Amino acid sequence: MSVGIVTEQSITLESGIKLDSGRILAPITLVYETYGTLNAMRSNAILVEHAWTGDAHLAGRRSAEESKPGWWDAIVGPGRLLDTDRYCIICSNVIGSCYGSTGPASINPKTGKRYNLSFPVITVRDMVRAQKTLVERLGIDRLLCVMGGSMGGMQALEWATQYPDSIASAVVLASTPRPSPQAIALNAVARWAIYNDPAWKKGEYRHNPKDGLALARGIGHITFLSDESMNAKFGRRFSAKDGLFDFFGQFEVERYLNYNGYNFVDRFDANSFLYLAKALDLYDVSWGCESMAEAFEPVTAPIQFFAFSSDWLYPPYQTEEMVDCLKGLGKPVEYHLITSAYGHDAFLLEAERFAPMVSRFIEQASGRGA
Amino acid sequence: MSVGIVTEQSITLESGIKLDSGRILAPITLVYETYGTLNAMRSNAILVEHAWTGDAHLAGRRSAEESKPGWWDAIVGPGRLLDTDRYCIICSNVIGSCYGSTGPASINPKTGKRYNLSFPVITVRDMVRAQKTLVERLGIDRLLCVMGGSMGGMQALEWATQYPDSIASAVVLASTPRPSPQAIALNAVARWAIYNDPAWKKGEYRHNPKDGLALARGIGHITFLSDESMNAKFGRRFSAKDGLFDFFGQFEVERYLNYNGYNFVDRFDANSFLYLAKALDLYDVSWGCESMAEAFEPVTAPIQFFAFSSDWLYPPYQTEEMVDCLKGLGKPVEYHLITSAYGHDAFLLEAERFAPMVSRFIEQASGRGA
Numbered sequence: 124m125s126v127g128i129v130t131e132q133s134i135t136l137e138s139g140i141k142l143d144s145g146r147i148l149a150p151i152t153l154v155y156e157t158y159g160t161l162n163a164m165r166s167n168a169i170l171v172e173h174a175w176t177g178d179a180h181l182a183g184r185r186s187a188e189e190s191k192p193g194w195w196d197a198i199v200g201p202g203r204l205l206d207t208d209r210y211c212i213i214c215s216n217v218i219g220s221c222y223g224s225t226g227p228a229s230i231n232p233k234t235g236k237r238y239n240l241s242f243p244v245i246t247v248r249d250m251v252r253a254q255k256t257l258v259e260r261l262g263i264d265r266l267l268c269v270m271g272g273s274m275g276g277m278q279a280l281e282w283a284t285q286y287p288d289s290i291a292s293a294v295v296l297a298s299t300p301r302p303s304p305q306a307i308a309l310n311a312v313a314r315w316a317i318y319n320d321p322a323w324k325k326g327e328y329r330h331n332p333k334d335g336l337a338l339a340r341g342i343g344h345i346t347f348l349s350d351e352s353m354n355a356k357f358g359r360r361f362s363a364k365d366g367l368f369d370f371f372g373q374f375e376v377e378r379y380l381n382y383n384g385y386n387f388v389d390r391f392d393a394n395s396f397l398y399l400a401k402a403l404d405l406y407d408v409s410w411g412c413e414s415m416a417e418a419f420e421p422v423t424a425p426i427q428f429f430a431f432s433s434d435w436l437y438p439p440y441q442t443e444e445m446v447d448c449l450k451g452l453g454k455p456v457e458y459h460l461i462t463s464a465y466g467h468d469a470f471l472l473e474a475e476r477f478a479p480m481v482s483r484f485i486e487q488a489s490g491r492g493a
Numbered sequence: 494m495s496v497g498i499v500t501e502q503s504i505t506l507e508s509g510i511k512l513d514s515g516r517i518l519a520p521i522t523l524v525y526e527t528y529g530t531l532n533a534m535r536s537n538a539i540l541v542e543h544a545w546t547g548d549a550h551l552a553g554r555r556s557a558e559e560s561k562p563g564w565w566d567a568i569v570g571p572g573r574l575l576d577t578d579r580y581c582i583i584c585s586n587v588i589g590s591c592y593g594s595t596g597p598a599s600i601n602p603k604t605g606k607r608y609n610l611s612f613p614v615i616t617v618r619d620m621v622r623a624q625k626t627l628v629e630r631l632g633i634d635r636l637l638c639v640m641g642g643s644m645g646g647m648q649a650l651e652w653a654t655q656y657p658d659s660i661a662s663a664v665v666l667a668s669t670p671r672p673s674p675q676a677i678a679l680n681a682v683a684r685w686a687i688y689n690d691p692a693w694k695k696g697e698y699r700h701n702p703k704d705g706l707a708l709a710r711g712i713g714h715i716t717f718l719s720d721e722s723m724n725a726k727f728g729r730r731f732s733a734k735d736g737l738f739d740f741f742g743q744f745e746v747e748r749y750l751n752y753n754g755y756n757f758v759d760r761f762d763a764n765s766f767l768y769l770a771k772a773l774d775l776y777d778v779s780w781g782c783e784s785m786a787e788a789f790e791p792v793t794a795p796i797q798f799f800a801f802s803s804d805w806l807y808p809p810y811q812t813e814e815m816v817d818c819l820k821g822l823g824k825p826v827e828y829h830l831i832t833s834a835y836g837h838d839a840f841l842l843e844a845e846r847f848a849p850m851v852s853r854f855i856e857q858a859s860g861r862g863a
Binding site for chain 1: 513514515516610613614671672673674675677678679681682685686689690691704705708711712715718719720723724726727728729737738739740742743744745746747750751767771774775777805808
C-alpha cells in the first residue's frame, strides 16, 4: 500500500555545523519526510539516504496531483519492505543539494544573495553531520537502520564509522570505499562540460546553463548503465527519424542521453551538481585514518553490503575490499553480489532482487532489541 | 635503426570515389609515406593503417628538426619488426582526417571554400576504397600484409572482406566488429561537447573550438586508459598545487585529461574529429550483409587478432566473436589475448608484447609466396 499524501518538513539549525574544511556552514536548513510512527521506545526509525541527484521525497505523493510518487515508493509503505506499520522511515535531503536543504542555490543570509561558488566545499561526512543533528532533534538516539545506495551508501558508511553507537544496522548498496580515478575522471569531464558553458558564468547564472548541465548528465547516464544494459536497451539501433548518413543523425543511445540530459536541466541546479560531484570524488571511508582497518575499527553495527555484477562505476571489487577488511576485524558483515545487467542503476531498478534480504536483515537488527 | 629522414608524398585521384552514402567525393588527395623498397615482384608491401587521430607519419623524421619520430617508429626501420630492409611499408592518412588527405577542412574545389559540414559522411569502408586506389597506383596488386589497431584494425578487416584477393595476410589489434552502444555513447558525449562550444559555429569556425574539442578529447582519453592503468598512473592523488577544499581544485587524473585535451586542440581539426567519430560509430564489419558469417565468407587471407585484457572500449569478447565466426567458417585465424593494464592504448604502448608474434606471422605469409 502507498503511504498516501505526505508532507515535506524542515528544520533549521541556526548554529549550523563545522565542516571538514574547517569552515562553518550556518544556518543550515534540512528538508525531510517521515513515514510511519516512531514507537514509544523510539527504536523503530530507519534513515534512508538518497544518491547524488535524489531528494527527501522517498514515498507517497505530496499532493493528489503529483504524477509520480517518491523515488523508492515501491518499497516504502504499509506492508512493503520498509513497512510503515512497523517502522518510522525518515529521508532527508543532503546539504549541498537543491531540493530544500541548504546548498549553493540557497540565499546566504549574510549577503542576501545566493551562495553560488561562495558555498563551501562539503564532504559526505558533512552531509551526515547535518543529518545527525536532525535525527537528534527528532528525539532519536539510535537508528534501527541506516541505508542507501551509491552516495547514499557512502552516507551509511559514515554513520557506521563516525556514529557507531547511533545505529543498530546499516545497509550499503552499490557503493564504494572511495571512487576510483576512472570514476573521478568521468565526473571531471561532467564538471568540465558545465565550466565550458558560457551560461554558467562561474556559477553566477540566473538560469541553469542548460547545454553544459545536460551534457554533464548525459555523461553520468553512461556510468549508471552498463555495456550489457545498453546492448539490451538500444543495441546499435539508429534513430528512425534520421538518415544513416546525416551528419547530425543519431543512434538511439545518443538520443536517450540527449533526452535525459535536457530533462535533467529542469530539475537540478548546476552548482549543486558540481558540489555533490566533488563530494563524491573526495569521498574516502578512510578519510583521516592511516588505513581502512583503522577507519572500520569503531564499527559495532552489522553491515549488509550489496554490489551489482555489471556496476562499472563502483565495481563489486570495491565493495569486497570493505567486506574483507571488516571480516578481518571480526565485525558482523554480510555481503551479496547480485547478478544484474543494469549496471550502477540496479540498486534503483532491481529492488525486488535485494529487498527480501534487506527486510530480513532489518528484522534481525530489530529482534536484537535495537 | 631508424628509417631516417622521410618525405611525405601525395597523389590526387581526380575522379574520386563513390561513397557508401551514394555521394561522390572528388577529387581526393591522399597523403602517404613509404619506407623500404618495393621488390621486383612487388610482393613485399605492408600497409599500416592508423587510428582515429593518427596520420601517415609512421616512422622516421620529416626533418632533422622534428622533435618526435613517427607514431610507430619503434617497430619500423632496418632490423625492426617491420624490417625496411625486407619490406616496403606504406602508411596513408585516411580521408576525413586533417593531415593532408581530403577531409572537412580541405578546400572544396567547387566552392573555393572549406567543406566543413558540407563534407559527406564517410565510412571506414570508404577510407579503404580510397586506399585501394592508392595501392593500385603504386603498382601493387597484392599486399603482403595490412595491419592496424583500433580504427586501423577496422580498415584491415575491410581489406580482408572487401578485397580478399588483394592481401596475403591481415593483423587486427584492439579492434571490434562494431562498436558497442557504450562506445557509441562515449563518442556521442564527445560530439556533444563540440556542438556545445559556441566557437564551433556549426562547423564554420576560423579557429578550432578549443574548449569543446579539448573536452571531447578528454572524454576520449578516459576510454583509451583503463581502471587499472589510471590507478597505477594517478591513483587518487590530488594536485599538489590545489587545496583539497578549493572549488576548482583538481585530482591528478583531472589535470591529465585537461592537459592532454588542450594539447590536442593544436593538432587536430574539430570537424575531422566529428567525421571520424561518426565513421567509427557506424562501423560494422557485417555492413550490407545478413550476418557476420556472410561478411567473412569471402575472406581468404589468414588474419591475426590481438585483444588486450583491460581494453574496455573494444573489449576482448568483441574480437573473440570474430575469431569464433572465422573459425566456424574454417578460415585461417590466429588469436592472442594479451594481459595488459594499459586499456585500449596497449596496442600503442606495448608493441613489444605483440611485435614478435606479428613478425613471425608476416614471415609466414611471406614464406607462402605472397
